[in-house]
Amino acid sequence: MIKILANDGIDPIGKKMLEDAGFFVDTNNIPQDELPVKLQEYDAITVRSATKVRKALIDACPNLKLIGRGGVGVDNIDVDYAREKGIGVYNTPASSSLSVAELVFAHLFTGIRFLQDSNRKMPVEGATRFNDLKKAYAKGVELRGRTLGIVGFGRIGREVAKIAIGIGMDVIAYDLYPFNPEVDIVLGGGIAVKASVKTATLEEIITNSDFISLHTPFVGKALFGAEELDKMKKGVGLVNCSRGGLIDELALIAALDSGKVSFAALDVFDNEPTPREEILKHPKISLTPHIGAATGEAQERIGVELASLIIAHFNKVN
Known part of the structure; x- marks a missing residue:
């Protein structure tokens, strides 16, 4: 046996x-x-x-x-x-794509409405500083009409694109290899529609995106370091539900502190299972413990x- x-x-x-x-x-x-x-x-x-x-x-x-x-x-x-x-x-590779894509958007919705910080502070300060917190979290934004850059357009990247298109985002995508920009979207009631993303270079993703989601393997060094972060739009939001190390974490902290990056969302970390303390405690980072496929x-x-x-x-x- x-x-x-x-x-x-x-x-x-x-x-x-x-x-x-x-x-x-x-x-x-x-x-x-x-x-x-x-x-x-x-x-x-x-x-x-x-x-x-x-x-x-x-x-x-x-x-x-x-x-x-x-x-x-x-x-x-x-x-x-x-x-x-x-x-x-x-x-x-195919089985967890949708679950990871949905987690990406859980993080995106969290970041644009400051939920990661609100959920930390409301239990402690909600009864005494309610109006202060209300004011602190009053400058949220909407995803509709914003540009989402997807780095890595494999199975998960395609699922992310489908959700993004469904809520009215403009999607640009980059991959090392040629890909079909057309995606099939299944709506409620089994209604199927076809849509296309715009292909882009990595440089175009970096400079033109309002939000960026990473879906590539780790290749031995950070894909986004200080130089790449500096080229991004002011106020960009970053999501990494792919592999730890794709974003230089120290450079990310500096970009968050300066306001260059408005928020980051991380499901993966440099040194799992012991992420660095500055990442875990940063008020502008939405955190999950590598649960992309955990449905x-x-x-x-x-x-x-x-x-x-x-x-x-x-x-x-x-």
Whole structure:
């Protein structure tokens, strides 16, 4: 029997699919430092973002035949090395796109109406400084008619564009690779419409956007540092629900303090799981703890997709 360690968990429906197909699935978490020994008892491992499967772990577990990533990014897996060793590596890029896109807009609506700061201060000062707080948060803006720049126009970027167009934003998009600017939008009642975004260079995104949302992998250095932030419109809002490190956090703090950036929204951080204190306590930053795919619907889709990929892999091998 093939034994699978779902070290960061798996949706019950996906687990049942695997068990019905004859696999043994263990959902007990094994700490990272114990994996080199204990993972040798399994044929496959599935992870999310917490567990790392690097070269040393792969070398320590010659029994390993498959690595599954429940989610989009595979930054925590040495993919090329694993495949060189004949290990199948799979992820689930389509399953969480909508959930991440909705979180982007939760952050955008939070930022334009100062909810991140209001929700901190109202419980403490609402009864004594109500009118002062009302005045402090009186200069909100609307998203309709504003320009949203999307950096990275893959599955998640496209879902973000659909929501933006639906609420009346102008969307410009950039990607390293050519892409189809047309998107299919499904409205209430099953009504489907087609719309297009405007393609742009990264420089045009930086200089022309009122808000910018990032949807690219981390490439070893910050995509937005002090130089890029300085070129942006005064009062720009930034959202990063993609990968920590895409925005230079110290440069971001300086831009927030100067007013160059009106607010930032971060679901990912440089040094997870211990983000820097200046980020966590900044009144102009909306914060979530890497929960882009953390909806029941997305987790079910991820579990089903991952289970299907694992079953297909071992059926092919056998």
